[in-house]
Amino acid sequence: MAHFDLPLDQLETYLPALPEPEDFDEFWAKTLAEHAVLDLGLTVEPVRNGLATIDTFDVTFAGFGGHPVRGWLHLPVTRSGPLPAVVEYLGYGSGRGVPHEKRLWACAGYAHFVMDTRGQGADTPDPDPATGDVAAPGFLTRGVLDPHRYYYRRLYTDAVRAVEAVRSHPAVDPSRVAVTGTSQGGGIALAAAGLVPGLVAALPDVPFLCHFQRAATFTDQPPYVEITRFVKLHREHAATVMRTLSYFDAATLARRATAPTLFSVGLMDRICPPSTVYAAFNHYGALRGVRPEHKQISVYPFNDHEGGGPDHEVVKLGWFARQLETTA
Numbered sequence: 001m002a003h004f005d006l007p008l009d010q011l012e013t014y015l016p017a018l019p020e021p022e023d024f025d026e027f028w029a030k031t032l033a034e035h036a037v038l039d040l041g042l043t044v045e046p047v048r049n050g051l052a053t054i055d056t057f058d059v060t061f062a063g064f065g066g067h068p069v070r071g072w073l074h075l076p077v078t079r080s081g082p083l084p085a086v087v088e089y090l091g092y093g094s095g096r097g098v099p100h101e102k103r104l105w106a107c108a109g110y111a112h113f114v115m116d117t118r119g120q121g122a123d124t125p126d127p128d129p130a131t132g133d134v135a136a137p138g139f140l141t142r143g144v145l146d147p148h149r150y151y152y153r154r155l156y157t158d159a160v161r162a163v164e165a166v167r168s169h170p171a172v173d174p175s176r177v178a179v180t181g182t183s184q185g186g187g188i189a190l191a192a193a194g195l196v197p198g199l200v201a202a203l204p205d206v207p208f209l210c211h212f213q214r215a216a217t218f219t220d221q222p223p224y225v226e227i228t229r230f231v232k233l234h235r236e237h238a239a240t241v242m243r244t245l246s247y248f249d250a251a252t253l254a255r256r257a258t259a260p261t262l263f264s265v266g267l268m269d270r271i272c273p274p275s276t277v278y279a280a281f282n283h284y285g286a287l288r289g290v291r292p293e294h295k296q297i298s299v300y301p302f303n304d305h306e307g308g309g310p311d312h313e314v315v316k317l318g319w320f321a322r323q324l325e326t327t328a
Contacts, residue, residue, distance in 0.1 A: 001268040001304055005218075008267065008299070011278040016211065018255070018283065019246045027147065027247055028195060035157055038066050042165050044073065049099040053077050054106045056099040061165040063118065063158035071115040071162065072099055074106035075171055082173035084200065084324055085111035085166050089159055089181035089188035092139070092208065092223050095121020108317055111172050115162045117184075118155060140226040145240055147247040152191075152209070156248065159192045163199070176200045176327060178259070178320065183272060183305065184208045184223075186263075187250040190280055193261070194253030201323045202261040203316050204280075206272050206307040210254075211279035212245040221271045251280035255287045260294040262319045264312050266303035 006014060021027070041062040049056040055075045063069035075083070086105040090096065096116040105112035119139065143149035159179075167174035178201035179189040187209030193202035208223070216227040227245070231238045246252065261284055265277040281297050284290060298315055300308045308315065 001270075001302075003267055003301075004270070005267070005274045008301075011274055013282070014275055014278045015282045016214065016279050018211070018249060018252045018279070019213065019242070020252055021243065021246055024247060024252070028253075031153060031157060032160060032195065035064065035161065038062055040161065040165055040168065041066070041068070042168060044169065047099055051100055051103070054103055059113070059165065061161060063161050064154040067118065067154075069116060069118060069158050069162070070096065070121075071113055072096055072102070073166070073169070074099075074103050074112040074114075076106055076109055079109075079171065083109070083111045083171055084176035084178070085113060085169075085172045086178045086180055086203075086320075087113045087115065087159075087162055087166055087192070089115055089162075089179070089185035089192070090117050090120070091182050092184040093120050094184075104313060104317075108321075111166070111169070113162065113166045115159065118158060119151075138223055138226045140223050141230040141241070144230065144244050145237060147244045150244055150248060152248045155188065156191045156195065156253075159188045160195050163192060163196050176324060178203060178323075180204065180316070182206060182307070190250040190254040190257070190284075191248070193257035193259055194250075194255065197258065199257075199259040200327055201320055202257060202259045203263075203320065204250075204261070205264040205312065206266055206269055206305055207250060207263070207277055207280055208272050209248065209250040210272070211251050211276040212249050213242060214279070215273065215276045216242075216245075218275070219270055219273050224271075251276070251283050254280045254284045257285050258288045258290060260290070260323055261285070261296070262316060263295075263297040264307040264315075265297060265299055266305060266307045267299065267301045268303060269305045269307070271305040 142151035180203040182205040186204030186207030
């Protein structure tokens with residue numbers, strides 16, 4: 001591996017123009033309004049996890065289109081009063097797994113919700129009827145010829161509804177909910193940060209789904225290469241594809257975020273190139289006046305898509321605790 005993207009001093013000032021449809025805000029306002037009237041249909045059932053210090057619950061809520069989306073809610077066994085909560089979104093192709101897999105934030109004393117990813121996890125098939133759309137293998141081009149039918153419209157709406165579900169739980173302080181995730185999960189966290197008001201923090205790690213225009217032509221690694229393969233076969237749709245993606249660029253949504261944020265980036269990351277991460281970071285909160293002191297990025301010069309790994313988890317725990325101190 002080697003550094004292949006812009007030098008760090010240029011990354012720190014990299015602020016590309018992000019194509020934004022004129023009806024961008026209207027598109028998302030209508031999408032979320034259509035779902036705000038749907039009952040969450042929240043169910044919370046205790047499950048055995050084999051752990052002595054964490055209680056786990058199997059959660060189902062109504063996501064996009066009322067489709068059932070599942071997740072694990074972890075709570076410390078010893079708790080008093082409503083807890084701060086962290087909603088975690090997952091990487092590309094990943095599901096929520098088994099109850100004991102992801103429990104870091106509950107171990108630290110918080111409520112921790114792990115949202116399954118529709119169609120990517122074992123429990124949440126994407127139930128949309130067959131539409132006849134063409135797509136490359138994977139999820140990145142599903143419905144890409146129409147933003148209303150695009151896969152990530154469904155997934156981002158699920159992410160927003162997940163925050164609503166967590167906020168409605170009596171064990172959670174709804175004013176102190178954060179979002180996090182790695183790779184795809186980091187991109188979804190950025191989307192949620194731009195779509196959900198009042199979050200206490202956003203912690204995206206090596207985020208995917210950012211700065212599509214550059215990513216699609218700059219890296220030949222999956223998943224971004226799915227876009228390239230699709231347009232290679234369907235040249236006539238190139239402009240349509242990029243227009244659809246512009247509604248879902250996490251860097252564009254991040255411009256609308258209000259919460260303090262901690263990013264991570266690996267400077268040798270060929271899956272989510274550093275310039276795409278910095279595009280999101282440098283644009284973060286620009287339309288909402290987020291101050292520079294409320295934005296931080298941890299840089300790992302010799303790391304690939306793992307970013308800071310477990311070492312960065314320590315950084316995140318400390319940073320999040322400090323954020324909560326300022327809101328106590």
